[in-house]
Structures are given as C-alpha cells and as structure tokens.
Amino acid sequence: MTVRSAWLSPDGQSREDTRTNQVGALTPVTDGKGRSGVLPGSAGGLYRVTGLGLAGTDGTMNAHVTAGRAVIQSTLDRGAYPVAVTEQVDLTFAGGDAQYGRIDLVVLRVYDDTYDGSGRTEAAVEIIKGTPAATPAAPTAPDVSLVLFSVAVPANASGLTWATAGTDLRPVTVALGGILPTRTDDTAAGGYPGHYRDINSTLQRWDGTAWVPYPKGIGGIAPAGAVTTASYGGQYRDSSAGVLQRWNGSVWLPAVAPPSFTSSLDAGYTTSTTYTAALTDTAVTALALNFVAPTTGAVLLHFGARMLTQSSSTATAYMSVQITQGSTVFLTVNDEYAALYGGxxxxxxxxxxxxxxxxxxxxxxxxxxHRSSDAAVTCWFDNFFLRADPAN
Incomplete structure (x- = not known):
C-alpha cells in the first residue's frame, strides 16, 4: 500500500498503518522519517535522560539496563517502532580476550519477521560483542536498532568498574517542535530551519545548514561564549571579560568603549630642538598609548605634563604627539597640537x-x-600623560 491512513479503514488498521502515521511524535529528519532516540526526562527534572541507563556490579561482568521508552525509526515504508522497557533487563558480558581489548555495544533492537525473516517479532535489549584488537573498534550496530552504550572490555578482564567502563551514546528524541536536549558530541543536522536544541547548556537554532547559538534574534544579547561570529551587524554579546560588545559586521568592539590612558611620574628632560620621544634621566624612554578606533572613527585626544625651562624665562617647552597605525604615520607631530610652557x-x-x-x-x-625651543635650555617634563576617549 502506497498511501496509508490511521484509524480510518473499516477493515482494520495494520501495524504499518500505525507506525507510518506517527506524525508529530518524533523530531523529524526528513519529511517522512523521524529521529530515533530515547525519550528524555528524569524524576525532578535533574537530568537530561535517565531512561534505558546502564549500571552494573563492580568487579563483575554483570550489568543491567533500566526501564525507559524509545522510538526506533526504520525505512519510510516500515515506519517508526515505539518501544517501552518496563523493568530492568539483566546483561552479562563475556570476559576479556587473552591478548587484546574489545568494545561491545548495548543496543535496543527490533525484530520484525515480516521484513527480516528472523522468526521473531519483538524488541530486545542486547549486547553486540566487538572484535578484540590492538586498537579495538566498536562493532556495527544491527539494522533497526538504537545504540545505547559502548562498553570497553580490557584484555583478560573478569570484572569491570562500571562508572568508567560504559560510554553513554543514547540519542534522544522529542515531539515535533520540541527542543531537543542532546549530548555534547551530537553532530546530527537539524530537521528543518527553526529547529531548536539544547547542547552544552546553550540553546541553538538550525538555520538550514548549521546550528547557530541563540539568541540570534534582533535585540538579543548573547551570553559569554555563545557566539563567535554574529548573525547580523549591530548584534550584542557579553564577553568573557564582562564587557558588552557590538558586532560591526566584521569584528566585535566594545559597545561602550572605555577611555585609554597611560602616564608617568618619572621626570625626564631634553635639549633637542626637534621633537623626540626619548627623554633623559627617566625610566620611561618613550610614553606611548594604544587604542582601538571606536565605531564613530573618532577620538578626543588629551595629553599634558608638568613642565619647566631650566634657568630660563624665555625658552619654551613643547609636548605634542605622533599617531601611527602599524608602520604608517597617521598624524605627524607638530607645534599646532602641542601643549607648551615656559618658565x-x-x-x-x-x-x-x-x-x-x-x-x-x-x-x-x-x-x-618633546622638544625645547632653545638648544641651550634644558626642558623638563614630569607627570606626563596620554588619554584617548571615544568621540562622535
């Protein structure tokens, strides 16, 4: 049958009719197939998923899978198999190989004789034994099964420490439109643009090609660490340093840029009549300040010092600035911008x-x-400073 309906045919509803009409029951991966997975949830809401968990008795090869519910998607014509494990299922793993370790899988598996000719029509929790090897790899999971855990079995093992032996591989699935609480290593694509998931305590939205940290909506301020590249110019985020930043289309800049400031209290002097950054008798050979151009492309530049012209009332001490971007001079030093004093x-x-x-x-x-107007006069500079403030 090509077109199936549920709860419509007067001649009865087939098993395939029921499975293929699980519309709305699963996180979609195509328009006709859903995502296989365990149904999430825990008592008190403390954990992402507790159903179909694995636990064991330390020092033995005995373990069990706890109760839980899952859905296993098969081919489009077979549909999705809902499975409920209502009591714990006991498992016994084979002892370790004499030479090599191996990796076993714990799976929830569906047998359907109509399709697989197995002679069985049931669901089961099983161990898929791996092959011992110097570098062991997990075996291939059987068709129409859901991998729950992998278990590392070392060579010569007769008992395991269950807190570390098993690796949780349980995927989860939720209803259409539900937020998927997934594992940190889940690389599965979203089912449709607008699909949401929670991963690493971060909400993400599928944009059609990638999972994008949310909020990305206009006006949303992304928390620290959630966004590397913004979704639009003008988006805001909180940086790891606690500074609010704004995306200008290519880089993150402080949303409210603080002033940049530097100063020195160690006096120095010069007799040079041409501008020099170096002063004599001071540990600060050249006072310099770096700043990042704000979104307005303008700053207010402040600078000054305590000055004197030693033993002269006629000479003048000049302090000015030069601005560079890398090796390019943006503003050449000159008297027009200088602060000056004589006495x-x-x-x-x-x-x-x-x-x-x-x-x-x-x-x-x-x-x-700095410079002096007279080569015979020593000009002193003390408590000198530079400051750049964002401006309109």
Missing amino acids: PVYGSVSTMFRVYGLTVGATYTVTAM
Missing part, C-alpha cells in the same frame, strides 16, 4: 583635540613627543 618654575599644562577619520576597529599608537 623656571614647574607649571602644569594640557590640551585636547579631536582626531577623526580613523579606521573602525583598527589599533593606533599615540606617542608623546
């Missing part, structure tokens, strides 16, 4: 001006530059 007694001076036309997101370096 044999210290005086504090500073200035400020707007720097614009910066490349958004690029890093710039401001370097303090």
